[in-house]
Amino acid sequence: MQGDWRAPGTGGAPMPQRAAPRASLGPAALHLGARRASVAQERNRAREIVSVAKEQITSTFEDVRFGRNINVKALWPLVSSITASVERHSGAIMGVTRIKDRHEYTYLHSVAVCGLMINLARRMNIDPSLHHTIGLAGLLHDVGKARIPTTLLDKAGPLTAEEMAVMRTHCELGHDILTGGEDRLPEIVLDVVLHHHERLDGTGYPDFKDQHSISTYARMAAICDVYDAVTSARTYKPAWSPAAAIEWMSEEPGQFDSQILSAFSGMIGIFPTGALVRLQSDRLAVVLEDPDGDPMMPPVCPFYCIMTKQALPWRLSPPGMDPIVGIESPDRWRMTNWKEMRVAILAHFEANV
Numbered sequence: 001m002q003g004d005w006r007a008p009g010t011g012g013a014p015m016p017q018r019a020a021p022r023a024s025l026g027p028a029a030l031h032l033g034a035r036r037a038s039v040a041q042e043r044n045r046a047r048e049i050v051s052v053a054k055e056q057i058t059s060t061f062e063d064v065r066f067g068r069n070i071n072v073k074a075l076w077p078l079v080s081s082i083t084a085s086v087e088r089h090s091g092a093i094m095g096v097t098r099i100k101d102r103h104e105y106t107y108l109h110s111v112a113v114c115g116l117m118i119n120l121a122r123r124m125n126i127d128p129s130l131h132h133t134i135g136l137a138g139l140l141h142d143v144g145k146a147r148i149p150t151t152l153l154d155k156a157g158p159l160t161a162e163e164m165a166v167m168r169t170h171c172e173l174g175h176d177i178l179t180g181g182e183d184r185l186p187e188i189v190l191d192v193v194l195h196h197h198e199r200l201d202g203t204g205y206p207d208f209k210d211q212h213s214i215s216t217y218a219r220m221a222a223i224c225d226v227y228d229a230v231t232s233a234r235t236y237k238p239a240w241s242p243a244a245a246i247e248w249m250s251e252e253p254g255q256f257d258s259q260i261l262s263a264f265s266g267m268i269g270i271f272p273t274g275a276l277v278r279l280q281s282d283r284l285a286v287v288l289e290d291p292d293g294d295p296m297m298p299p300v301c302p303f304y305c306i307m308t309k310q311a312l313p314w315r316l317s318p319p320g321m322d323p324i325v326g327i328e329s330p331d332r333w334r335m336t337n338w339k340e341m342r343v344a345i346l347a348h349f350e351a352n353v
């Protein structure tokens with residue numbers, strides 16, 4: 001069963017373009033209540049929030065690049081909007097920030113890590129009064145990259161050893177930037193900015209800390225940072241699915257805190273976005289996003305009928321209509337173009353919800 005799995009007349013069509021970003025948060029995005037929203041409603045709100053967040057974080061990075069002081073207070077309402085979105089629907093911000101082009105990667109990655117950190121803090125039952133600070137730490141964790149040449153940040157390929165050495169200075173640069181102003185930022189923020197690349201086995205940087213000295217917040221940031229990096233598509237690598245990312249991180253026990261990673265995997269879901277699943281109707285499908293209700297019933301897109309051996313048009317199967325019977329391995333079905341097809345299906349629905 002090798003070759004092109006795209007259904008004729010569906011995946012081959014040009015991808016619809018995303019809407020142009022808006023200049024400011026509209027009433028929907030500013031609604032901070034924890035009222036439950038549908039996935040589609042929250043996706044729309046999340047798009048607005050992320051659009052504004054990208055502008056604000058871009059402008060923050062430009063302030064740093066040109067030697068101006070960062071206005072951290074101006075970022076608090078943004079963190080509040082992201083927190084509210086996560087509380088209404090945990091996966092919406094993640095869904096909207098998943099696809100990034102190389103010029104916007106650093107900015108959208110900051111927004112994504114902010115959302116993941118808040119979500120993880122909730123999952124770990126961390127005192128809610130700390131959630132905003134933890135979110136701000138995620139938003140600013142890579143602020144030191146504002147002092148890294150854009151030719152390195154936007155490079156369309158892996159970095160050389162020399163370039164990597166320059167890139168690695170961003171942790172200390174970020175810490176210097178945030179401690180250089182008049183206002184003292186919370187210790188959690190400074191710690192995460194300086195130590196989000198430390199690893200439990202001592203192989204991280206910049207201080208070669210180990211499991212005895214890395215804080216809970218830096219451990220959380222390490223997981224959120226790497227997860228978003230590997231699940232994002234780059235010009236030199238396709239996006240990993242959430243399922244593949246969790247699997248790989250679990251196989252690196254020296255790197256990540258296993259208890260926090262376990263909480264993180266529970267947060268990502270039983271059937272993570274992008275997972276290949278088999279439906280009761282004997283069709284193969286892709287999980288499109290986090291479920292609105294029952295975690296066993298996320299929305300899926302069936303794309304292949306096992307009985308007829310036919311590709312299917314890409315259509316949304318509403319949650320519960322055709323229950324999932326289990327996760328499948330792409331290798332078992334000899335799906336040589338699985339990664340590309342999954343990216344195309346997720347992008348197709350991302351542009352059409």
Ligand SMILES: [Fe+2]
Nearest residue numbers: 141142196197
């Ligand atoms: Fe970083």
